[in-house]
Amino acid sequence: MTALDSTKRFSDRVENYVKYRPHYPAALVDFLRDAIDLTADFVVADVGSGTGFLAEPFLQNGNRVIGVEPNAEMRGAGDDYLRDYAGFSSVNGASEATTLADQSVDLIVAGQAFHWFEPVNTRAEFTRILRPDGQVALVWNSRRLDAPFMQExxxxxxxxxENYGGVSERNILDEHLAAFYAPQPMHLQTFDNVQVFDFDGVKGRALSSSYSPAPGHPLHQSFLAALADLFARFQENNAVQIQYVTRLYWGKL
Known part of the structure; x- marks a missing residue:
């Protein structure tokens, strides 16, 4: 997949992404306060910042956050979502070319994004913009597969x-991430996360993914029918839970 392909994949999914993608547990920032001595003085670069969901808890912590996002539609959605936070700004950049100055940030974060990055050039760029002893935190909300609804x-x-298996973050294994941080150690912490949805929420969540068949696709109606059948069989009081494990990897480079 080319860099252009990966940066444009979500252009027609922005509305559903904003409405239906999960946010991140507040415990994540609480944990980093202890794990890396995170304070409000840290300057944070959110690379692949998208709609701003990961930037928000750091802004609430008092941090200055610079969103780095190559997709104009997603970047605009993030600017709008975070418009009330004076500490947020965004730039048109990518993981391999952030546009940020040398040694200008204390912490780099990336949510639902690292599996789109080219790791070698990204590591070089992260090393360039990090201050001495700076840290990198990579975060995913990954759907759990240990409940019948989630497996179906x-x-x-x-x-x-189309190509779900080829673009899933599940393709990024711990050993790939450990190689990115090497020779420094990589650390992992997990958190529980959940969304409660009616059928419109389940449909919107599914259609927020770049690989799902959009309106007009030959499989779109069959896809929605399968989701409707799944919801009908598992709903209680017109709601189902979409369960996640939030994975936080962190370390120095």
Whole structure:
């Protein structure tokens, strides 16, 4: 996949992404206060900042956050979502070319994004913009597969979506991440996360993914019918839970 492909994939998904993608647990920032001595004085670069969901808890912590986002539609959505935070600004940049100054940030974060990055050039760029003893935190909200509803939801994605297996963050294994941080050690902490949805929420969540069949696609109606059947079988009081494990990897480079 070319860099252009990866930066444009979400252009037609922004509205659903903002409405239906999960946010990040407040415990994540609380944990980093202890793990890396995070304070409000840290300057944070959110690379692949998208709609601003990961930047927000750091802004609430009092940090200055610079969002680095190559997709104009996603960057605009993030600017709008975070418009009330004076500490936020965004730039048109990518993980391999952030546009940020040398040794200008204390912490680099990336949420739902690192699996789109080219690791060698990204590591060089992160090393350039980090201050001495700076840290990198890579975060994913990954759907759990240990409940029947979640497993059947996963099966539907494999059946009806294009290239799901090729673009899933599940392709990034711990050993790939350890190689990115090497020779420094990589650390991992997990948190529980959940969304409660009616059927419109389940549909919107599914359609927020770049690989799902959009309106007009030959499989779109069959995809929605399969989701409707799944929801009908598992709903209680017209709601289901989409369960996640939030994975936080952190360390120095």
């Amino acid at each position: 939801y996963e099966d539907i994605l494999h059946k009806f979506t």
